[in-house]
Amino acid sequence: MNARKVNCIALGLVLGLASSRAHAQYPGQTKEQTAVAVKAPIKAYSFNLSDVRMLSSPFKDNMDREGKWLLSLPTERLLHSFRVNAGLLTDKKTSPTKMPKPLGGWEGLDMELRGHSIGHILSGLAFQYASTGNAAFKLKSDSLVAGLAAVQKSLSEGGYLSAYPQNYIDRNIAGTSVWAPWYTQHKIFAGLTDAYWQTGNQQALEVEKGMAAWAYQKLAPLSPEQLAKMLRNEFGGMNDAFYNLYSITGDPQHLKLAEMFYHKAVLEPLEQGQDKLDKMHANTVIPKLVGEARAYELTADPKAQTAATFFWDDVVKNHTYAHGGNSDKEHFFQPGKISEHLTGNTGETCNTYNMLKLTRHLFTWNPDAKYADYYEQALYNHILGQQDPKTGMVSYFSPMLPGAYRLYSTPDQSFWCCVGSGFESHSKYGEAIYYHGDKDLYVNLFIPSELNWTERGVKVLQTTRYPEEATTRLTIETKKPLAMPLHLRYPAWASNGVTLKVNGKAVAVKQQPGSYITLNRTWKSGDKVELTYPMALRVVATPDNPKKAAFAYGPIILAGEMGTAGLTGTAPYHDPADPYQYYGYDYHVPADLVHTLRTNTGTVTDWLKPVTGQPLTFQTTAVTAAAGITLVPYYKAHRERYVVYWDLQ
Incomplete structure (x- = not known):
């Protein structure tokens, strides 16, 4: 039994410990929905999304586009793979002509990650409902929850619920090849929790408790060695999901489930202040720390606080690009080596979505402006810029390769992880303003x-x-x-x-x-x-090479506009047969594309001059080519090639 378990039992964590501040870190969780009080000292509290109304701005525009996308996805198509798995669409009464068209991309019936998007969508709908009060979002959420409840009942597997058979979980436990079934489970758990918290849907909680009962029966018999083998595979934020459920129910089984997803191999070095992140899959790691943050709040375990705090400081200092994102080909690299990783596969958007989750936890423990500064950096430059304002579609990576460009999803044929987290990110802009x-x-x-x-x-x-x-x-x-x-x-x-x-x-x-x-x-x-706050130009050099740098004006990272020559259409890297084809995507950067500035004399205000009448827009005066280059906010650099990091001569 680990120290956290002993601690919790000694504290007598039972039902009835509701507190007016118990839900502070998770807006939407009311006092009546809280059975376990927060035990860590909290200095700042979140507002619920329903307390904040967004007014006209690029953020509001993004939120509105995302809301339209969420409402446009047919409920029957979203539930299709779940119903297929439950055998609900195989009887003779179902006419093939009336069968809903399956979703594509990562939600295809042949994809092992199918079903993850519905969890994100439940969260997105809940956030949109809380943010706007529009009953259409609750109505759609309620219909999805009812559909999932029917699937769970039909499966009749002790509360199991998914769009894939239970043997995917068995393969994960055995350590045999499978994509990430617990990751998908996490999204469903989280979506049901948000539906309960934000819309008051009691059925969502009952479905989730049924899923937890199945999970406990599945995992409780496993040895520590078997659990360790299982945790080698990506499991998203299952620890966070079970801590949240525990905060609602006070059920000791839910606490034990959260502790079963304590990944010792990753977390112990962080508890000891060690960066061993090199080559780790970033979005596998970050949600573990979000879960540890929740563990600290509910158990006051100081090791969880240390791990979460050290990780955040380390990632922001040593692994973060100028726009607030991190990772190359979805993986961390050696601390500080940013200049060696300016590729077309940088800045997976899910990573930033999860870093912002972690940031909000840390701010409530210690309301230091550094957390709000990072939140602004990542929100304005990465999250805001993920969505294409023309179509509402979103990007997976934010490539830092000079001359690359954003690649966008499709309405119903992509459903990458970053599409899912985007449903949430663009629906909850009000969460961290106050x-x-x-x-x-x-x-x-x-x-x-x-x-x-x-x-x-x-x-x-x-x-x-x-x-x-x-x-x-x-x-x-x-x-x-x-x-x-x-x-x-x-x-x-x-x-x-x-x-x-x-x-x-x-x-x-x-x-x-x-x-x-x-x-x-x-x-x-x-x-x-x-x-x-008067804004000024500044140079944002890579930690390991002062001659490779981005430029910022106030909080805004600037991108050099490089035209549209050679750009392909929407989502060119999506191949249903190879969901990771984008790793090898060739942006066909023109050989003569300029990304060098002469900066051996003067300062940044000599190299970049403001364009009259165009806010946040600048013209280079020190490029190696004859003509100047226009720089605009990175979040506006859509459907064109760009340069963020420049070579300085």
Whole structure:
């Protein structure tokens, strides 16, 4: 029995430990849905998505496009592979002409990962419902949950539920070849949890508890050696899923299930402050740490806190590209060796989705501005830019190879993992704009939105065109004067200082970039705060080679526009027979493509000049070719070749 198990038993974790703060890290989980109190000290709390309404912005545009995609996917097609697995579509009464068309790509009936997308979709629908209040999202979610419940009942395998037969799990346990069946299970568990938390669907919880009962009967008899063999394969965030379920039910079996997915070989080095990530599959590792973060919150295990904190610090410092993403060909590499991994297979979007999950946990333990700074970096430059604004389709990688370009999914024939995480990412932009303490409020992101903090009777309206302008405006609305410390993030990139006004009067700021400006006052309805962070150009060099660098303006990474010569159509690397064909995708970068700048004299403001009348747009003055190159925000570099990292001469 490991130390965490002993700890938990000694603490007497049972039903009835509900706390008003027990659900702080998972917005949407109400007090009534909470059976186990958070035991770790929490300093900042999340708002529920329903407390924040997104206003007009590129984020809102992405969210709306994603919502339309979610609603457009027919329920019958999403459930098809599950019903096939349960034998529900094989009787003579089913006319072939009435059979729904199977989904393609990674959801094809011949794909071992089939079924993972429905979990992401349940989460995405739940987030859209909470974010917008649009009942269409709940209605679709409810229909999917009901369909899954019918499949589970028909299978009659002790609560087992999947789009593939149970022998996939048996193969995983035996250590024989199979893709990642527990990864798929995780997505379904997580989707059902979100449906329960965000939409109040009790059936979702009952289905999930049935799945957990099956999992416990499956895994409880296994020896430590058998479990260790099973955990060698990718299992997503099964530990996180079971910790979340345990927080809802208080069932000791759910806690034991979470502990069964403690991957000693990966986590122990991190607990000891060791980076042994080289060659590890990044998106196999990151969710384990999200689960460890949840373990810390529910058990107060200090080793889990150490592992999660060290991992985050290490990855952000040593494995992260300028846009906030990480990995090459989905794998970590030697610490700091960014310049050696500027390929066409960099920045798997799922990794960033999971790093942002981890970031939110860490911020609630320690509301340090560095977590909010990273969140902004990754959200604006990677997540926002994943979605093609023309079609709403999304990319898998964000290639850092000079002259490469984004490759997009299709509406119903791709369903890569990054399509699934994209259903979530673009549906929950309101999750990290604001946090709160018992009385104080944090403003972490400068995104047009309206916060309704009902417990304190205050609303905050945030209006801005940031990052296309440097100023953000906050308007306070309250029925009576309210004492509320207001913490405004002072970004680390804001080297040109800050201008702060309250009700039109300048306020002196003593804090430095990379911290919070705190306004400790009693607010009246109609009070206004105006916050301006002048942006500046900066060089973002790779850690291992100062002569390979990206450029940023304020928080925004810039990309050089390189035209469309030789671009192919949508999702050119998708081959149903070879789901990993993109590893060998040839971008056919023109031999004469320029990605070198003469920088031996002057500074970055000499090498790049702003284009009049075009926000966040610059022109090079120091390229080796005769003509200048236009640089735009990386999140806007769609359907064209680009350069993010330049060779500096």
